[in-house]
Amino acid sequence: MNNKPKNHQSFIYLLGIILIITAPGSFFRLLNDDLLTFIVNTSAAICLFLLPIVLFRNRLKWYAWLLLPVILVSIFNIASIYHYQMPINDGLLTVAINTNQEEFTELASGYWFSFLIITFLYVLTYLFLLNRVPKQLSLKQSATVSATALLIILLLPFFDEASYGYFRKLRARYYSVFPTSVIYAASNVYAQYQIMDETKSERDQFSFKAVQYNNQPQIYVLVIGESDRRDHWSLYGYHRNTTPKMSRKKNLIPFNNIHTTGYLTEFAVPIILTGIDPTNFMQHTKQKSIISLFKEAGFETYWISNQTDYGHISIHAAESNNRYFFSLDENRKTKNANDDSELLPPLKKVLAEPGNKKFIIVKLQGSHYDYAKRYPKQYDVFKPSNKTVPTSANDYINKQIIINTYDNTVLYTDTILDEMINLIDQQNKISTVFYISDHGEDLFDDERRLSQHAAEIPSKYIAPIPFTIWYSNHYKQLGENQIQQLNLNKEKKASSQHLLFTIAELAGIKFPLFDSTKSLSSKAFIENPRYIIGGNLKTFNSDSLQ
Structure with a gap:
């Protein structure tokens, strides 16, 4: 049968x-x-x-x-x-x-x-x-x-x-x-x-036609953080003292209503660098960035990074005169150490080099997961943390341990920023230090139990980011009017798209594409709807995120 x-x-x-x-x-x-x-x-x-x-x-x-x-x-x-x-x-x-x-x-x-x-x-x-x-x-x-x-x-x-x-x-x-x-x-x-490959020729031919008429010694530094949430800074009212040094820093202007324009670093950073509207993101591949803007204005430019910057970011990092990738060895493998303090020696070296006009971009590991690897033991303040109690990244039951660990990364970033600002201040020159995070981070904030920042429809915890501007006493003498205007605009709705125009105006760089309505140091600044890139390059109104 x-x-x-x-x-x-x-x-x-x-x-x-x-x-x-x-x-x-x-x-x-x-x-x-x-x-x-x-x-x-x-x-x-x-x-x-x-x-x-x-x-x-x-x-x-x-x-x-x-x-x-x-x-x-x-x-x-x-x-x-x-x-x-x-x-x-x-x-x-x-x-x-x-x-x-x-x-x-x-x-x-x-x-x-x-x-x-x-x-x-x-x-x-x-x-x-x-x-x-x-x-x-x-x-x-x-x-x-x-x-x-x-x-x-x-x-x-x-x-x-x-x-x-x-x-x-x-x-x-x-x-x-x-x-x-x-x-x-x-x-x-x-x-x-x-598209990045096909637009290389157009990008190479692009020019801001930028000029600057100030020949005094100047240093402008842009520090780009990673996965740093504004509401986890004590400077912005967080209940833990996560930013004690930045909270005490003189000549510091914190902006209270800045949103990111991208849910991933790969999308957020190119917009920071180019000022492109997130609803037209791929346009950034056809133009150069703030690095070339400063180069055209007579500055020596530097890119110092503790990350592997590929894809959309790499085409703009390549514009700088000098590049330092401290997360890589000669075999292009990341070192086991991911400490942002590694960026301080090269920054000192750059500052010591001859030249009166320098524009420096520093890209941190910041609060990128794995949080426990982002700071040394002496900054393990909020406990228990993943330094001693291992968890998976999405362990909702032990979310407080993960949040403690995350807050320790913010505490350490506070120290790194303080030391960088001190290094710049010691130069006794016209100088400013801008700090902005690429995007925020999900930390099991509601019933969705989201963690990190991969949700293709970004949550409302991804958009708000810290943005601060520190200025030296020498700059204060030169740009008193701009500083006054920055303070007047620090509560206004803005986004990381406005960074290029703000920095350019503070540096006194003139170029035909300058838009004063996008500069936080201008009386003409206008609040507009803010958008953030999510999955499949779809854009969402960042003020309407859930």
């Missing part, structure tokens, strides 16, 4: 493979979307895999084998959902491309065992199901399956309330459904890199 299951029964095993592929994304949607959206997206994902069945009806097991790479990508999708509370998107792919070996190790620490267990179980389940998938399916059965899948797919746009057309609705649905969402995200990232 033949006990082998019939084809229509054993076809269930192929459906089982499809379900384990789509399950992680469906589970995420179940937790984060309304019931209808969950049903529609799950149906879209399953039907996508059922559609080709009629074509593979005589080689059904081959088709099951072809799904193995998708199974493997699905495992990484599980890791993304678990670690970042977000399926794989273009932002996470960008982070992956720009992550070096040490950063990857930091992010993956504590997850290796669980990741290997999930991989083992997924592959084992896949092989179990694969072994039971029939070799073929009848034309009638396969045509019924494919036709039903096609019909459901064609009906999907009718469940979308958006105002745009039928085919755009259909495309949009699959942009958000695994695995086509990964293909869409990868194509977006690839297109961005293609």
Whole structure:
């Protein structure tokens, strides 16, 4: 007697493979979307895999084998959902491309065992199901399956309330459904890199036509922080004394209503450097940055970084006359030490070099995860912390330990900024030090339990960032009117997009593209709607974030 299951029964095993592929994304949607959206997206994902069945009806097991790479990508999708509370998107792919070996190790620490267990179980389940998938399916059965899948797919746009057309609705649905969402995200990232390559000639020919008529010795320093939240600075009213030195600093102006323009460093920093509107982000690839603005005005320019600056950032970092990447050795691997104090010796060296006019950008590790590796033991003030109590990055139960550790990074950044300002002050020259963070950080602030900054729709905790301007006594004598105007504007709504114009005006640099309505040191400054880049380069009003 033949006990082998019939084809229509054993076809269930192929459906089982499809379900384990789509399950992680469906589970995420179940937790984060309304019931209808969950049903529609799950149906879209399953039907996508059922559609080709009629074509593979005589080689059904081959088709099951072809799904193995998708199974493997699905495992990484599980890791993304678990670690970042977000399926794989273009932002996470960008982070992956720009992550070096040490950063990857930091992010993956504590997850290796669980990741290997999930991989083992997924592959084992896949092989179990694969072994039971029939070799073929009848034309009638396969045509019924494919036709039903096609019909459901064609009906999907009718469940979308958006105002745009039928085919755009259909495309949009699959942009958000695994695995086509990964293909869409990868194509977006690839297109961005293609544009960066294609616009190199236009970028090289760009000129601000900038001039400065002041030949006195001057030093302007822009310090870019990492994942630094304004509401975790005691300078801005935080209940912990996280910024004791900056709070006491003379000649310091803190701005109380500044938002970032990008949820990831890769997007936020180019806007800081170029002043481009976030709604037209890729325009930054066609022009130069504040570095070239100062070069044209006669300044020697320096880029000092404790991060690996690839992609969108690298094309502007390359504009500087001198570059120091202290997170890299000759083999382009990150050192084990990630202490921002490493940036102080090169800064001293730069200040000691001959030259009357210097523009220096310093890029910190700041509060980038892994927080416990961002500061030495003597700054382990808020306890218990991850210095002594290890947790995973998304350990909601032990969130206070993670928040304690994060606050210690802010405390250490306070010291680094204080020492940098002291170094500049000792030069006894016309000088200013600007500090701004690239973006904020999620710290399990509400029921969404978000951590770090990967959510493709940024939370309201990502947008507000610290921005301060320190000025020397020599600058005070020169720019008393500008300082007065900065104080008048420090409560106004502004964003990191305004930095280039503000710094340029304070430095007395003139150029045709200067817009006084975007300068915080100008009487003409105008408050406008603020936008932030999220996943897939979509922009959101940062004042309306939840």
